[in-house]
Amino acid sequence: MDSLLFTVIILYILSTAGYLAFLFRQKERLNQAGFFLLFCGFILHTITILYGASLVGHLPVHNLSETLSIAGWAIAGLFALFQFKYNLKVLGVYAAPLSALITVAAALLSTEPVHADKILESYWLIFHIITIFLGDAAFALACGLGIIYLVQERTIKNKKHGFFFKRLPSLQLIDSTGYACVVVGFTMLTIGLFAGFIYAKTVWGRFWSWDPKEVWSGITWLLYAALLHGRASLGWRGRKAAIMAIIGFIVLMFTFFGVNFLLKGHHGVFTQL
Amino acid sequence: MQEIVLIGLNHNTAPIELRECIAFSEKDTLGALARLVDIPVIDEVMLLSTCNRVEVLLVSKNQPKAILETKNFLSRFNDLPIQRFDAALYALQGDAAVRHVFRVASSLDSMILGEPQILGQIKSAYQTATQSKTSGVILNRLLHRTFFVAKRVRSETGIGGNAVSISYAAIELGRKIFDSLKDKKILLIGAGEMAELAVEHLIRHKAVEIYVANRTFERGVNLAKKFNGKPIHFEEIFDTLEHVDIIISSTGSADFVIHKKQVKTAMKKRRNSPLFFIDIAVPRDIDPEINRINNSYVYDIDDLKGVIEENLEDRRKEAGKAERIIDEAVIRFREWYKNLDVIPTIVALRSKMEGIAGSELEKTLQTLRHLSEADREAMTRMTQAMINKIMHNPTRLLKSDSPHINKSVYLDFARRLFKLDE
Numbered sequence: 201m202d203s204l205l206f207t208v209i210i211l212y213i214l215s216t217a218g219y220l221a222f223l224f225r226q227k228e229r230l231n232q233a234g235f236f237l238l239f240c241g242f243i244l245h246t247i248t249i250l251y252g253a254s255l256v257g258h259l260p261v262h263n264l265s266e267t268l269s270i271a272g273w274a275i276a277g278l279f280a281l282f283q284f285k286y287n288l289k290v291l292g293v294y295a296a297p298l299s300a301l302i303t304v305a306a307a308l309l310s311t312e313p314v315h316a317d318k319i320l321e322s323y324w325l326i327f328h329i330i331t332i333f334l335g336d337a338a339f340a341l342a343c344g345l346g347i348i349y350l351v352q353e354r355t356i357k358n359k360k361h362g363f364f365f366k367r368l369p370s371l372q373l374i375d376s377t378g379y380a381c382v383v384v385g386f387t388m389l390t391i392g393l394f395a396g397f398i399y400a401k402t403v404w405g406r407f408w409s410w411d412p413k414e415v416w417s418g419i420t421w422l423l424y425a426a427l428l429h430g431r432a433s434l435g436w437r438g439r440k441a442a443i444m445a446i447i448g449f450i451v452l453m454f455t456f457f458g459v460n461f462l463l464k465g466h467h468g469v470f471t472q473l
Numbered sequence: 474m475q476e477i478v479l480i481g482l483n484h485n486t487a488p489i490e491l492r493e494c495i496a497f498s499e500k501d502t503l504g505a506l507a508r509l510v511d512i513p514v515i516d517e518v519m520l521l522s523t524c525n526r527v528e529v530l531l532v533s534k535n536q537p538k539a540i541l542e543t544k545n546f547l548s549r550f551n552d553l554p555i556q557r558f559d560a561a562l563y564a565l566q567g568d569a570a571v572r573h574v575f576r577v578a579s580s581l582d583s584m585i586l587g588e589p590q591i592l593g594q595i596k597s598a599y600q601t602a603t604q605s606k607t608s609g610v611i612l613n614r615l616l617h618r619t620f621f622v623a624k625r626v627r628s629e630t631g632i633g634g635n636a637v638s639i640s641y642a643a644i645e646l647g648r649k650i651f652d653s654l655k656d657k658k659i660l661l662i663g664a665g666e667m668a669e670l671a672v673e674h675l676i677r678h679k680a681v682e683i684y685v686a687n688r689t690f691e692r693g694v695n696l697a698k699k700f701n702g703k704p705i706h707f708e709e710i711f712d713t714l715e716h717v718d719i720i721i722s723s724t725g726s727a728d729f730v731i732h733k734k735q736v737k738t739a740m741k742k743r744r745n746s747p748l749f750f751i752d753i754a755v756p757r758d759i760d761p762e763i764n765r766i767n768n769s770y771v772y773d774i775d776d777l778k779g780v781i782e783e784n785l786e787d788r789r790k791e792a793g794k795a796e797r798i799i800d801e802a803v804i805r806f807r808e809w810y811k812n813l814d815v816i817p818t819i820v821a822l823r824s825k826m827e828g829i830a831g832s833e834l835e836k837t838l839q840t841l842r843h844l845s846e847a848d849r850e851a852m853t854r855m856t857q858a859m860i861n862k863i864m865h866n867p868t869r870l871l872k873s874d875s876p877h878i879n880k881s882v883y884l885d886f887a888r889r890l891f892k893l894d895e
Contacts, residue, residue, distance in 0.1 A: 356649060357764060359776045361783055366635070370652035371747065435744025438768045 204248040205269065205307050211241030212276065212300035219292035223367055231289045235280075238296050242276040245303070249273060259326050265309035270329070271456075272302035274337035278384075282341060286377045290368055294344035324399035328392055335388030336452060338381045339424070343449035345378035346442035353439055375438055378445055379431065386424045393417060416455040423448050474814065475516060475881060477615060478536050479570035480543045480562060481528030484584050487561035495551050495558060497522040502601055505550055510607040512546070514539045516879060517609040519602035519616070521577075523594050525584050530574065532611045532881075540564045571615065571806050575799045578619045579626040580633070587632040587788045592623050610885040614809065622802040629798065631791040635784035640671040642780045643751045643772065644678065647719060650749050650770055654678035660717040662686045662710060662731075663724030664696055667753050671721050672700055684717060686710050688724070714739035714748070721751045722758035730758040736766055751777075812894065813884050815871050821893040823864055830856040 218234030221227075249269065252260040260266040279295035282288065352368040355361055368374070396414075397407040408414060427444045430436035436444070482495065497505055502520050509518045509529065517532040529547075533539035544562065548555045565573050576582045578595050599616045602608040608616070627633050636642040647654055657680045661672055664687065672683060683702030687693030690706060697704040705713060714720070714735065724730055736748065745768045752759040752773040764771040772780075811817065834856050838849060871883060888894055 352649070356646070356770055359772065359779060361780060365649065370649045372650065372652040435746070437745050438747065440745075440767065 202307070202310065204244065204251065205303065205310070208241050208245045208248055209300060209303050209307060211237050211244065212272075212296060212303055215241060215292070216296040216300050219289075219296050223290065223293050226367065231292070234292050234296060235283060238276055238292065238299070239280055241299070242273065242280055245269075245273045245276060259329060261329050263309070265306045267333075268302050268306035268309065270333050271336060272299045272306060274333040275299045275302065275340055278334060278337040279341060282377065282381065286373070286380070288345075288369060288373065288377050290348065291341065291344060291377075294348070295341060298340060298344070322399055322402065324395050324402065328395035328399055331388045331392035331395060335385045335392055336456065338385030338388060339445070339449050339452050342378050342381035342385060342445040345374050345381060346445035346449075349374045349378060349442040350439065350446075353442075371438065375441065378441065379437075382424060382427060382441075382445060382448075386421075386428060389417075389421055389424065393421060412459045413455065416451070416459050420448065420452050420455050423451055475532050475534050475611065476536050476567050477530070477532055477570045477611065478539055479528060479530050479565045479573055480540055480547075481521075481526060482558065482561040482563065483526035483528075483582065486563060487558065491558055491561055492524070492527065494553055495527045495547060496524070497527065499601070501550075502598070503605060505546075506602060506605045506607045508550070509543070509546060510605075512539070512542045514542060516881075517612045518607045519598060519612055521595060521598040523591065526577070526582075528577070530570070530612065530615075532609065536566050568803055568807060572799060572803045574615065574619050575622045575802055576796075578623040579795055579799065580623075581626075581792055581795055581799075585637055586785060586792060587634075587637070589627075589633055592620070592627075595619065595623075609879060610881045611810075611813070614885075615806065618802060618806050622799060625802075626795045626798050630794040632788055632795050634791070635787055637781050637784055637788070639667050639753070639774070639777050639781070640674050642777045642784070643671050643721075644674045646751075646770075646772060646777075646780070647675070647749055648678075650747055651718065654680050654719075656681050657719055658682040658684070658717040659702075660684045660686065660710070660713055660720045661696070661700075661702070662720065662722040662758065663688075663726075663754065664692065665723035665753060668721050668723035668751075669696075669699075671751060671753075675719065676700065680719070682717075684713055686713070711735050711739070715742045718747070719749045719751065720759070721753065723753040724758050726754070726758055727756060729760045731760065731763065733760050733762045733766065736763045736769055740766060740769065753777075809894070812888065813881055815880070815884065818884050818887055818893065819864075819868050819871060822867065822887060822891055823860070825891055825893060826860045826863065830860055 215234045215237035218230050218237055222230035222234055249260065252266070259270075261270060275295055276299040279291065279299075282291070348368055349371065351364055352371055352374060355365045355368070356371070396417075400409065401407050423444075427436070427441065427448060430444075431441060482492065484492070487495075497520060502522065505520055506518060509515055509520070509531070514533050514535045515531050516534070519530045521528045521530070529543050531539060531543065544555055544559065547553075547558070573582070578592055580587050580589065580591050583591055595616075599608065599612075602612065636645045644654070647657075651657060654675055655678065657675070659672060659675055659680050659682070661668060661683065676683070683697070683700045684705050685693045685697040685700065685702050686705050686707050686709065687696065688707055690704065693704040696702075710731065714731070720731070722730060731750070740748070748769040750759045750763060750769065750771040752771060755774060757773050759771050759773070761771055761773065763769055812821070834853060838844070838852070844852075867887065870878075871880070871887065
């Protein structure tokens with residue numbers, strides 16, 4: 201499993217190199233190479249996770265290493281999907297290294313796979329985790345697009361075009377792709393939360409137990425709900441939407457890491473070292 | 474030995490007043506070519522005349538004389554004493570002339586670096602020369618190489634990339650804000666060449682509705698007709714801001730025509746859908762503070778000029794790459810040209826024949842093993858004699874100094890008939 205994950209990391213890193221080279225040289229072939237490597241990495245990553253699951257008999261999400269690996273996988277996969285739809289090449293410069301970094305962290309923290317308690321074997325749980333992570337990955341991409349948007353907006357407003365103007369896509373394309381990412385992320389998060397409620401009901405007998413992670417997930421959900429509502433009814437787009445996507449992701453990161461390290465609760469088991 | 478010679482003047486060496494005096498119209502060119510090719514020391518000739526340059530490209534055995542004759546011709550044809558333009562003329566020979574032609578066609582020598590028209594102008598000049606039958610083997614080859622090199626420079630370097638005119642720079646910006654200009658709505662305030670050019674570009678990019686506002690409504694109506702647009706009253710500008718995406722302003726107004734407050738209000742109504750202001754007027758029409766409002770972008774004439782300067786800087790960087798491509802092409806042309814000389818051609822022809830005869834002889838002798846050593850030698854001598862006999866007349870013809878034959882044509886034919894260039 202470790203050597204598999206190692207190969208995945210190499211592929212992600214090579215893909216990052218391809219995308220970086222593309223950013224500087226602007227040769228279509230480099231972009232294709234970057235995408236191909238990332239896609240190979242994603243396929244192999246899928247195999248790695250399935251293989252790990254087959255060894256322990258459930259989805260491997262019981263320590264920080266395993267959850268990070270899933271997060272890296274979700275980002276790579278979702279980016280590939282968005283790439284098919286929007287062909288926003290430059291996003292690879294963000295997505296590929298992000299997947300690589302997260303997967304590297306996963307490998308560094310890697311421990312023996314845990315055979316967890318009975319309570320963790322439920323389809324609702326698997327569904328809960330997969331949708332939540334896909335949602336998180338979509339929000340991660342939205343954050344990256346938000347950053348790209350701010351850079352390109354600054355370039356255009358300051359009228360000094362330099363390095364980025366040519367290399368980054370149009371504001372409208374970045375904005376609408378970012379919006380699509382948030383919509384996907386929000387949908388996934390909503391489904392994931394519901395799956396979590398149902399699972400909680402079956403295990404603890406109640407939907408909601410004021411666990412810190414639950415509370416922060418709720419806050420994240422509200423934040424993105426506000427972003428989508430603002431866009432639909434008040435026309436929050438462009439800069440405002442970009443900044444909100446970035447803030448949303450920071451809160452999300454806190455929900456993912458901070459809550460586990462700083463606050464106690466029943467989600468702690470998923471991110472223990 | 475024939476050499477390629479180029480005599481001319483361009484925007485760097487001659488002021489416009491002088492270039493005007495020497496320029497050849499299309500009709501002039503035909504007559505000029507006929508007279509130039511009649512000059513005995515000129516074997517092939519082509520004439521390029523654009524608003525930025527006049528150049529005579531020719532092939533001659535006696536280059537100094539050809540240069541002198543061409544100067545005399547320019548003087549006579551334009552009725553201008555040589556002293557008036559002699560200082561502005563440059564005369565290049567051999568590799569320098571070839572390099573110059575490549576550089577001009579690749580737009581490295583243009584007033585606006587990388588502008589694409591020059592290649593078309595050279596193509597039509599060449600066409601005129603071929604129609605007048607004043608170009609020959611050498612110029613044909615040179616020009617075909619030139620077109621090839623220019624194409625390569627254009628596709629492999631960014632010399633033609635990024636806008637270097639005000640209206641194109643505006644379009645480029647629009648596409649970085651809106652992605653596609655398709656179905657975008659335009660408001661033109663005032664009138665003016667640059668503003669109208671920008672609108673035309675936008676229409677070509679499939680922008681749809683064009684509104685035209687003018688202080689005098691009648692003028693607006695006329696202009697609107699030109700773009701198939703809608704004339705509006707000057708007072709309606711504010712309400713129109715709600716619906717349009719790109720505003721091009723070019724009025725003679727001393728004050729701002731559009732103020733920040735108006736755009737803020739309009740922005741709310743259009744729910745932050747982006748607005749792009751192109752302010753070509755001096756003094757400015759659009760309050761520059763509007764650029765600080767979210768999702769609205771203001772570029773005035775100086776900003777656009779800044780963009781162009783930046784793009785030109787990029788082109789200059791790319792020109793270095795182009796020079797390398799041209800260096801390579803000059804060397805390759807030189808190699809071809811060298812081979813067009815008599816001695817290498819005769820040597821190549823002979824070695825080709827000896828190669829064929831040698832291998833055939835060997836094959837035959839392999840099957841005739843009963844032959845004695847003396848027989849074999851006799852056969853070898855015979856093939857050698859055949860080669861000598863075959864080579865005799867072609868050698869004499871290629872080496873002859875008769876003024877009646879165009880040697881480069883013969884050499885080129887010989888090389889092609891026997892595939893000597895492979």
